[in-house]
Amino acid sequence: MTPSPLRLLLDTAALQHNWRTLAAMSGRAACGAAVKADGYGLGAREVATRLAEAGCRDFFVSNWREAEHLAPLGLQLSVLHGVRDEDMPAALAGFARPVLNTPEQVERWRVGGGRACDVMVDTGMNRLGLSVTDVEAGALDGLEIETLMSHLACAEEPVEMNRRQRDALAGLAGRTNARRMSLANSAGIALGPDYHFDLTRPGLALYGGVPRPDMGARLRQVVRPQAQVLQRRRVPAGDSLGYNATWRAPRDTEVAILNIGYADGYLRAFSDRGSIEWEGSTLPVIGRVSMDLIAVDASIAPGLREGDWVAIAFDLPGQSAASGLSQYELLTGLGARYDRLWS
Numbered sequence: 637m638t639p640s641p642l643r644l645l646l647d648t649a650a651l652q653h654n655w656r657t658l659a660a661m662s663g664r665a666a667c668g669a670a671v672k673a674d675g676y677g678l679g680a681r682e683v684a685t686r687l688a689e690a691g692c693r694d695f696f697v698s699n700w701r702e703a704e705h706l707a708p709l710g711l712q713l714s715v716l717h718g719v720r721d722e723d724m725p726a727a728l729a730g731f732a733r734p735v736l737n738t739p740e741q742v743e744r745w746r747v748g749g750g751r752a753c754d755v756m757v758d759t760g761m762n763r764l765g766l767s768v769t770d771v772e773a774g775a776l777d778g779l780e781i782e783t784l785m786s787h788l789a790c791a792e793e794p795v796e797m798n799r800r801q802r803d804a805l806a807g808l809a810g811r812t813n814a815r816r817m818s819l820a821n822s823a824g825i826a827l828g829p830d831y832h833f834d835l836t837r838p839g840l841a842l843y844g845g846v847p848r849p850d851m852g853a854r855l856r857q858v859v860r861p862q863a864q865v866l867q868r869r870r871v872p873a874g875d876s877l878g879y880n881a882t883w884r885a886p887r888d889t890e891v892a893i894l895n896i897g898y899a900d901g902y903l904r905a906f907s908d909r910g911s912i913e914w915e916g917s918t919l920p921v922i923g924r925v926s927m928d929l930i931a932v933d934a935s936i937a938p939g940l941r942e943g944d945w946v947a948i949a950f951d952l953p954g955q956s957a958a959s960g961l962s963q964y965e966l967l968t969g970l971g972a973r974y975d976r977l978w979s
């Protein structure tokens with residue numbers, strides 16, 4: 637197959653380092669991995685295989701399609717969105733556990749004869765999960781539960797809501813048959829031992845995202861997009877460049893045109909905001925990001941030529957600040973056109 641003119645360099649050692657770091661930060665608790673949304677855009681199978689090799693045992697996906705994709709790996713999978721009627725055949729096949737979220741799902745699982753499951757309890761986020769009141773009233777009595785979990789709404793912020801959510805989950809200890817309890821996502825791990833329970837569930841930080849500045853020094857960048865120069869040109873002073881002529885050359889300007897655009901997840905938010913690296917120089921994106929192309933000011937890189945590969949700046953906290961996109965959006969938006977190359 638023809639090599640793609642776009643590639644993601646994916647760093648196995650950095651991914652495994654990040655998991656080991658989060659596992660160490662999780663103390664006595666086991667450390668799992670959220671690999672939903674195709675492993676946050678990196679490729680769920682490749683990510684899960686490497687994390688399993690590092691010692692990870694608990695993997696979380698969103699739905700049964702995603703679980704089926706990973707089933708051949710033989711890992712312990714949990715499906716965060718629970719079970720619909722149409723999921724029951726897959727759910728009863730036993731290659732993953734549903735995370736039951738509603739009284740209807742609990743009933744469906746009981747009637748269908750399902751065995752071990754996980755359960756999500758809502759402790760204040762008001763997204764998915766049974767209410768604490770329902771659990772206290774016995775909604776889960778008799779159910780074979782592996783993990784009773786909840787999810788933090790604001791783990792990356794120092795707000796009092798974290799403590800309230802933590803206390804609400806802790807209050808259910810012993811109220812069900814659950815073998816384990818779980819609360820913390822990536823940022824929640826940094827909230828300390830009170831938040832670790834028996835199992836943590838990081839996603840973002842595994843992939844090099846930094847949910848809290850104090851975690852930045854300990855995590856390594858995993859994803860490095862690269863694109864190629866399609867054309868180099870000189871834009872005369874006063875000429876415009878790109879769609880809607882939003883950029884105008886203040887002087888004669890050397891420009892390189894690269895084959896990456898918003899169809900590759902490099903969204904228009906990077907117009908006049910993104911940058912690339914080439915042989916130690918940082919070249920700014922100028923003008924509007926197109927579907928398949930961007931332009932950079934190459935004035936300080938006289939040696940940059942048609943066909944050269946360049947690195948798209950993709951340190952997640954920095955590029956999130958530059959673009960206004962979340963680190964999660966930067967990862968999960970990475971499109972299908974990249975060759976994903978694991979080192």
Ligand SMILES: *Cc1c(COP(=O)(O)O)cnc(C)c1O
Nearest residue numbers: 670787821822823837838839840
């Ligand atoms: C996505 C998700 C996680 C992982 O969250 P990060 O912020 O990416 O670490 C953990 N638990 C649940 C329920 C999730 O949906």
